[in-house]
Amino acid sequence: MVRLAEVPDDLDKYYPDEYYALPSLQRLAAVAAADPFKIDLVRRFVSGGRLLEVGPAQGVFALQAKQAGFDVNVIEMDPRCCDHLNQVVGVNALCSASPHEVVPTLEPHDVIALWHVIEHIPDPWALLGGLARNLAPGGVFVLATPNPDSWQCGVMRAAWPHVDAPRHLYLLPISVVTAYMAAAGLKRIHCTSTDSDARRWNRFGWQRLFMNRVRGKWSERVAYVAGFAVSSILAPFETRDLRGSAYTLVFRKEHAQAQESVC
Numbered sequence: 001m002v003r004l005a006e007v008p009d010d011l012d013k014y015y016p017d018e019y020y021a022l023p024s025l026q027r028l029a030a031v032a033a034a035d036p037f038k039i040d041l042v043r044r045f046v047s048g049g050r051l052l053e054v055g056p057a058q059g060v061f062a063l064q065a066k067q068a069g070f071d072v073n074v075i076e077m078d079p080r081c082c083d084h085l086n087q088v089v090g091v092n093a094l095c096s097a098s099p100h101e102v103v104p105t106l107e108p109h110d111v112i113a114l115w116h117v118i119e120h121i122p123d124p125w126a127l128l129g130g131l132a133r134n135l136a137p138g139g140v141f142v143l144a145t146p147n148p149d150s151w152q153c154g155v156m157r158a159a160w161p162h163v164d165a166p167r168h169l170y171l172l173p174i175s176v177v178t179a180y181m182a183a184a185g186l187k188r189i190h191c192t193s194t195d196s197d198a199r200r201w202n203r204f205g206w207q208r209l210f211m212n213r214v215r216g217k218w219s220e221r222v223a224y225v226a227g228f229a230v231s232s233i234l235a236p237f238e239t240r241d242l243r244g245s246a247y248t249l250v251f252r253k254e255h256a257q258a259q260e261s262v263c
Contacts, residue, residue, distance in 0.1 A: 002163075007122060007166065014166060014167050015167070020078055022081070023058060024088075028058065028060060038064060039061065039067075041142065043068060044190075045189070045190075045252070050107065051072050052073045052106065052109040052112045053114075054114050055075070055114065056074040056085060059081070062085060062089055063091075065091075066091055070111065072092065075094045075096055076093055077095070077096060079095055082094075082095040106134060108134055110138075111140055111142070113141075116246070119145050119168040119172070120168065120169060125180065128181065132181060132184035132253070135186070137253055140250055142248070143250075145246065147171075147245055148173055149174065149242065149243065150162075150238070151244075152202065152245050153171075156205070160209075161209055161212065162205060162246075185253060186253050189251065190248070190249065191249050192244075192247065193245075193246065193248075194244055195248055198248065202238045202245045205245050207231070
């Protein structure tokens with residue numbers, strides 16, 4: 001496990017307003033329609049019901065879930081995003097930087113999703129435990145996060161863009177998350193680091209590695225293209241043995257109905 005040794009007291013300043021671009025509903029819908037991976041994954045296991053997303057940001061997945069017929073609640077720390085989620089996306093947004101304190105006040109959910117959020121949480125164990133307790137029997141929990149066991153991390157080490165200190169506080173191996181959720185009564189039913197989301201993060205890692213070393217618009221464009229080329233060449237190394245830059249896990253609370261998948 002990788003953990004930030006000294007967490008700044010002023011984490012808010014590392015999430016300025018420009019960190020969250022708030023698109024129109026039309027633009028958000030176009031983005032959601034172009035990349036249905038997340039909602040398609042959820043619907044493989046659950047067709048409807050109450051859905052909770054922690055850290056929805058602009059609300060791409062929240063909109064997908066709403067359009068798919070889920071009753072959507074979200075917990076988001078940014079007030080601007082919460083207004084956008086409530087008024088534009090049309091989901092129930094709860095504004096809090098301490099989601100583990102909000103979750104116990106909510107009714108059980110059939111689906112809980114964290115898309116690249118757990119790495120930002122100061123106490124991931126409190127949140128994961130609370131979410132496991134909130135999940136309804138038979139419900140599924142979906143988690144995606146950077147993979148510290150990735151091939152990229154082993155090569156780049158401290159320069160790996162997914163370290164992203166100090167915003168990323170924890171990088172959790174698959175084995176650690178799986179063991180913790182098993183102790184909370186959730187069985188892993190899906191595990192991958194080669195889905196479309198992970199492959200995109202593979203490309204991002206190489207592109208950002210090169211872009212971080214140059215200055216100027218044209219130099220950054222060249223670095224961006226070079227990173228894309230390198231990621232294509234190295235794809236065989238990053239798509240084997242759960243070594244992708246990010247992983248996605250799905251857990252089910254009710255063991256008897258778990259659907260096995262091969263990792």
